[in-house]
Amino acid sequence: MALQTRMLGEGFAVEILDVDLAGIDDATLAEVRDQWMAHKVAILRDQTLSDDALVDFTERMGPLFVHVRDQFRSLERPEIMYISNVEEDGRPLGALGNGELHWHSDQTYTRRPVFGTMMYAIKVPEAGGDTWFGDLAAAYDAMPTAMRATVDGRKACYSIEKKSLKRRYETPQHQKDQAPDQWHPLVRTHPYLDRKALYLSPGHMTGIDALSFEDSEAEIARLQDWAAQDRFVYKPRWRKNDVVIWDNSSVMHRRDSFPPEQRRFMKRTGFHLPEERGVPF
Ligand code: SIN
16 A cells, blocks of 8 residues: 655655554555655654664664664663753763754764664754754755766765864764774765765765865865755754654755753664665665
8 A cells, every 4th residue: 555645845855644653564664665765854753662663663674773872872772872952860861962963964984874864752842953954866966067076986084073073072982993984985876776965974074085174174065055055955843753764875964953941852763774785885
């Protein structure tokens, strides 16, 4: 049976209606996966997922990803990372606080970057905290030939800690050791759909080819300005119990800040590509 869907953005981002992820059968899951890949971002509202059900669904989408930042992982289900500004006994319960997040794609600084990220909204602030998505395949497609020539065949370096950005917290040495800087192509081909996209993560990128730091930063800023044009961007408004799934090979995302006195609590999981699809994707 074909899923009921509603397009949300200009050519990408889809809402999938009337699907309960907790009890999803294999055929429906395959349709959700197809819709998600075709539209790069999928939103499913009104979900009720235990931690086990969240991890189970994630694993059925692909091999489970476990985040290197172990201080923000669930103790019972380390595949779940908390994204939150909520504190308990003076300590942050989750990562990323309430500040603005720069445009990025998830875990680009790893050898095998996470393919799909899922975020399940448990508490949503009344104002702010919106996550914006930028369609990097459309941004690449729309590039004039001369601009494409400046990205095709190039590589960029991605780091867990971009030194030129203000840090939220120090990265412990054992996490830096697990995530040494990585070079990936600046243009990547989707592992299933053969579609090309910019691989842009300005919040992690520290260099392009042999360009100087200043020239790389200028180039990264130029590419971000291009890819973050309104025509490539969609910003959903979070609702409690939303599950949003995004394809890190095809979109970048950023987040608005929100008032510190408001509580935002998200459970985030992710899944890899199967090893046989190759690295990089
Ligand atoms: C993330 O970058 O994975 C988190 C985004 C958000 O908090 O909206």
